[in-house]
Amino acid sequence: MTSFVTPPPPQTNDVSRREVLQGAVGAGALGYGGMGAPFSALADEQKSQASTPMTRYIGTATSRVDGRDKVTGAAKYAGEFKVPNLAYASIVSSTIAKGRIVSIDFSEAMKVGGVIAVLTHKNRPAMADNDKAYKDDVAPDEGSPFRPLYDDKIMFDGQPIAIVLADEWETARFAASLVRVEYRKEAHVTDLERARKDAFALEAPAKPRGDARAFAAAAVRHEGEYFVPIEHHNPMELYASTVTWDGDGKLTVYDKTQGVQNVQRYVCGIFDLKSDNVRVISPFVGGAFGSGLRPQYQVVLASLSALALKRAVRVVLTRQQMYSLGYRPAMIQRIELGAKANGTLDAITHDATTVTSQYEDFHRHETTWSALLYKSDTAKYTHKLARLDLPTSCDMRGPSATTGVYALEAAMDELAVALKLDPLELRLRCYSDRDQITGLPFSSKNLRECYRQGAEAFGWNKRNPEPRAMRDGGDLVGWGMATGVWEALQVPITVRVALTANGHAQVSCATSDIGTGTYTIMAQVAADMLGLPLESIDIKLGDSTLPQSPVEGGSWIAASVSNGIVTTCDAVREQLLGFAKKMPNSPLAGATLKDVVLADGKIVSTKDANRAVSIADAMRHGGMDRIEQEKATTFKNDGKHAQNTHSAIFAEVKVDEQIGVIRVTRIVSAVAAGRILNAKTAHSQVMGGVVWGMGVALHEETLIDHNFGRVMNANIAEYHVPVNADVHDIKVIFVDEQDDIVNPMGIKGLGEIGIVGVPAAIANAIYHATGKRVRDLPITLDKLRR
Numbered sequence: 063m064t065s066f067v068t069p070p071p072p073q074t075n076d077v078s079r080r081e082v083l084q085g086a087v088g089a090g091a092l093g094y095g096g097m098g099a100p101f102s103a104l105a106d107e108q109k110s111q112a113s114t115p116m117t118r119y120i121g122t123a124t125s126r127v128d129g130r131d132k133v134t135g136a137a138k139y140a141g142e143f144k145v146p147n148l149a150y151a152s153i154v155s156s157t158i159a160k161g162r163i164v165s166i167d168f169s170e171a172m173k174v175g176g177v178i179a180v181l182t183h184k185n186r187p188a189m190a191d192n193d194k195a196y197k198d199d200v201a202p203d204e205g206s207p208f209r210p211l212y213d214d215k216i217m218f219d220g221q222p223i224a225i226v227l228a229d230e231w232e233t234a235r236f237a238a239s240l241v242r243v244e245y246r247k248e249a250h251v252t253d254l255e256r257a258r259k260d261a262f263a264l265e266a267p268a269k270p271r272g273d274a275r276a277f278a279a280a281a282v283r284h285e286g287e288y289f290v291p292i293e294h295h296n297p298m299e300l301y302a303s304t305v306t307w308d309g310d311g312k313l314t315v316y317d318k319t320q321g322v323q324n325v326q327r328y329v330c331g332i333f334d335l336k337s338d339n340v341r342v343i344s345p346f347v348g349g350a351f352g353s354g355l356r357p358q359y360q361v362v363l364a365s366l367s368a369l370a371l372k373r374a375v376r377v378v379l380t381r382q383q384m385y386s387l388g389y390r391p392a393m394i395q396r397i398e399l400g401a402k403a404n405g406t407l408d409a410i411t412h413d414a415t416t417v418t419s420q421y422e423d424f425h426r427h428e429t430t431w432s433a434l435l436y437k438s439d440t441a442k443y444t445h446k447l448a449r450l451d452l453p454t455s456c457d458m459r460g461p462s463a464t465t466g467v468y469a470l471e472a473a474m475d476e477l478a479v480a481l482k483l484d485p486l487e488l489r490l491r492c493y494s495d496r497d498q499i500t501g502l503p504f505s506s507k508n509l510r511e512c513y514r515q516g517a518e519a520f521g522w523n524k525r526n527p528e529p530r531a532m533r534d535g536g537d538l539v540g541w542g543m544a545t546g547v548w549e550a551l552q553v554p555i556t557v558r559v560a561l562t563a564n565g566h567a568q569v570s571c572a573t574s575d576i577g578t579g580t581y582t583i584m585a586q587v588a589a590d591m592l593g594l595p596l597e598s599i600d601i602k603l604g605d606s607t608l609p610q611s612p613v614e615g616g617s618w619i620a621a622s623v624s625n626g627i628v629t630t631c632d633a634v635r636e637q638l639l640g641f642a643k644k645m646p647n648s649p650l651a652g653a654t655l656k657d658v659v660l661a662d663g664k665i666v667s668t669k670d671a672n673r674a675v676s677i678a679d680a681m682r683h684g685g686m687d688r689i690e691q692e693k694a695t696t697f698k699n700d701g702k703h704a705q706n707t708h709s710a711i712f713a714e715v716k717v718d719e720q721i722g723v724i725r726v727t728r729i730v731s732a733v734a735a736g737r738i739l740n741a742k743t744a745h746s747q748v749m750g751g752v753v754w755g756m757g758v759a760l761h762e763e764t765l766i767d768h769n770f771g772r773v774m775n776a777n778i779a780e781y782h783v784p785v786n787a788d789v790h791d792i793k794v795i796f797v798d799e800q801d802d803i804v805n806p807m808g809i810k811g812l813g814e815i816g817i818v819g820v821p822a823a824i825a826n827a828i829y830h831a832t833g834k835r836v837r838d839l840p841i842t843l844d845k846l847r848r
C-alpha cells in the first residue's frame with residue numbers, strides 16, 4: 063500500500079489568477095451586527111450603584127440549578143407538555159425544489175380513521191400578507207420570511223406544503239403518506255459552484271485601507287481559496303411546538319425557541335392576534351445554537367392548526383425535516399496575505415461568497431474578523447451572496463467567525479510556512495492592541511496571555527517545525543494552532559426581582575436558557591447581590607409574559623441579564639435601605655446606597671460590618687412582607703473601545719499513515735472573556751465549542767443531490783458529528799481578564815468563542831502531520847489521499 067501523503071507542494075506566490083472582486087464598502091458593521099434595531103440602539107448607559115457584592119457564588123464551579131430536573135426528566139420540553147384534547151400533526155413535505163403546486167389530493171388521507179383534517183395553502187385559516195406582518199427579530203432586511211402553507215409556490219425541497227391532523231401521531235403520519243401532490247416543476251440551482259457567477263456584492267463591513275498594490279509588492283505572499291460546506295443544525299431536541307386553543311382567539315404556545323417574545327410577536331403578526339392573546343412558553347431548550355433564533359415553521363403550523371381546529375395541536379418535526387430549516391451557509395473564501403520577511407503583515411485581502419435562499423438575503427460578515435484581528439496597514443474585503451433554491455441560511459454557533467476565522471487562520475499558517483516562521487511567533491508579530499477596523503483600543507484584550515498559557519500547557523516549544531517530522535508508531539503527529547475572536551455584546555433587558563421577608567427571592571426575565579446555564583448564572587448573581595443562599599433564589603424565564611428580553615444569542619445574554627439583575631437588585635437594596643434608615647436609632651443612618659451591601663440576610667455597611675439591619679426587620683418596619691422591583695438595563699458602548707473576546711487554540715492530531723484516519727488527540731483552548739461567572743458551566747461551554755469545532759474540521763457536511771436539489775444525508779447516521787470516541791483530551795484555560803469598561807460586571811460571554819479557531823487549529827495540525835494542505839472542509843481521509 064502506498065502512503066496517501068504527498069510531499070508538501072512547493073510554495074507558490076501565484077496571485078494573479080482571479081480578479082479582485084469589486085464590492086460596495088461600508089463602515090463599522092460587526093460580524094454579527096445587523097440583527098435589527100432592538101440590538102443596535104443601545105442608548106442609555108447602565109448606571110450601577112452596586113458596591114462590590116460578596117462573591118460567594120459568582121465565579122465558582124456551581125452545578126446547574128436545573129441539572130436535577132434535566133436528568134430526571136422533570137424539565138419539560140416543547141413537545142412534552144401534557145395538554146388536554148391534543149391533536150397530533152404530520153407534515154407533508156415538497157418533493158421538488160422549485161415550482162408550483164398544481165393540486166393536493168388528500169381524499170385518501172381523510173378516509174383513515176382518526177384523521178381530523180388536512181390543511182393546505184387552499185383551506186388554511188387567514189394569514190397576514192408576507193410583506194405586512196412582523197418579520198422577526200433576526201430576519202434580514204431584504205426579503206420576507208418563509209411561511210408554511212402561504213401559497214402554491216415551492217422554494218425548496220422539503221418545504222412543508224400540507225399538515226395532516228389526527229387523534230394519534232402514528233395515524234397522522236400514515237395518512238400523510240397518502241396525500242398526493244401534483245407539481246409544475248421549474249429549474250432549480252442548489253450548487254454554489256454554479257450560482258457563484260451570479261452572486262451579488264453586499265456592503266462590506268470594513269472599508270479598504272492602505273494601498274491596493276501592497277499585496278503584489280509584498281516580499282512573501284500567500285493566496286488560497288478555502289471552502290466550507292453547508293452544515294445543518296442537529297440539536298438533540300427536534301423542532302417542536304404544542305399549542306393550546308384557549309378560546310376566543312387565545313393561544314398558549316409551547317415552543318422550542320431562543321426567544322419567546324420574538325415568537326410571540328411573530329405569531330401575533332401572522333394571524334393578526336392581539337399580543338395579550340398569545341403567550342409563548344419555553345422553559346427548557348434541548349440545544350439550539352442559532353437554529354432557534356428565528357421562529358421556525360413548526361410554530362406557524364401548530365398555531366394555524368390550533369386556530370383551525372379550535373383545539374390543542376402538537377407539531378414535532380422528524381429528524382429528516384430538520385434538514386429543511388436553516389443551515390450554516392456554504393462558502394468560498396479567498397484570502398491573500400502579503401508579509402515582510404520579518405513576519406509583519408503588509409496586506410490582507412478577504413473575499414467571501416456565501417449562500418442564502420431566493421427569498422431572503424441572509425448573511426453575516428465573514429470578512430470582519432480578518433479586518434479587525436491583525437495589524438496590517440493595507441487591507442481589502444468583498445462579500446458576495448449567492449441565491450440557491452434552498453431555505454434561507456441561518457446562524458450557527460459563532461456565525462461568520464467559525465468560518466471566516468477558519469479561512470484567515472489556515473491562511474496565516476500557510477504564510478508562516480512560506481516565511482519559515484513558527485505559526486505562534488507570526489501571530490505575535492502581527493498582534494494588534496487596536497481593532498484594525500476602527501483603530502480603537504480594546505476594552506480589554508488578553509490574547510497575549512492566551513497564547514502564552516495555551517502554548518505552555520500544550521508544550522508548543524517542543525514542536526518540530528518540519529511537517530511529517532513527528533511520529534507515534536504508525537501515526538504521523540501534527541501540532542497546529544490558531545487564534546479565536548468573537549464580539550462582547552450586550553442588549554437591553556428588563557429584570558424583575560420579588561423579595562419576601564422570609565428570605566426568598568424570585569428573579570424573572572423572558573430570556574431563554576438554551577442549555578448554556580442561564581438559570582444557574584442568574585441564580586448565582588442574584589444570590590450574591592441579595593445576600594441569600596443559592597437555594598433561596600427561584601429563577602423564572604422562557605415565558606413571553608415575563609419582563610422584556612431579546613433572543614438568547616450572540617453570546618450576549620450572560621452579560622446582559624447579569625448586569626440587569628444587578629440593576630434591579632440595586633433598586634431592591636435602595637428600598638430596603640430606605641426602610642432601615644427610618645428605623646429608630648438605625649445603625650445605617652446616613653448610609654448611602656454605595657455604602658451598603660446585602661449579605662447573610664442583612665443590610666450591612668461596607669465600612670463597618672457591625673452596622674447592619676436584618677432584611678426581615680427592615681421590611682417589617684416598612685410594613686412590607688414582599689417587595690418587588692422591575693428595572694430595564696441598557697448598555698452604552700462609549701465609542702472609544704472595541705469589545706471582543708479572544709482565544710488561542712492548540713491542537714494535536716494523529717494521522718494513521720496507511721489509512722489516513724485522523725484523530726484529534728489533544729486540544730488546549732485558552733480563553734480571555736472577561737469575568738467568568740461559573741467555572742463549571744463556562745468550562746462546559748468552551749469544551750462543547752471545541753467538540754463542535756472538531757466536527758466542522760473533520761465531520762460535518764450536508765450533501766445535496768443537485769439533480770433533485772435534495773439533501774442526501776438528512777439523518778444523523780449519514781450526517782456526521784463528533785461522538786464520544788472522537789473526543790480525547792480537551793483542556794480549557796480561562797485567562798484572567800479584568801474589564802471595567804465593557805459593562806459594570808466585566809462579563810463578555812462564552813457561548814461562541816469556544817468554537818472559533820478550532821477548525822483552523824486542527825486543519826493546521828493535519829498539514830503539520832502530513833505535509834498535505836486540505837483547504838476544503840471537512841478534512842476527510844479521501845482528501846488526504848488525493
Ligand code: MOS
Nearest residue numbers: 351352459615616
Ligand atoms: Mo447563537 S448562533 O447567536 O445562538
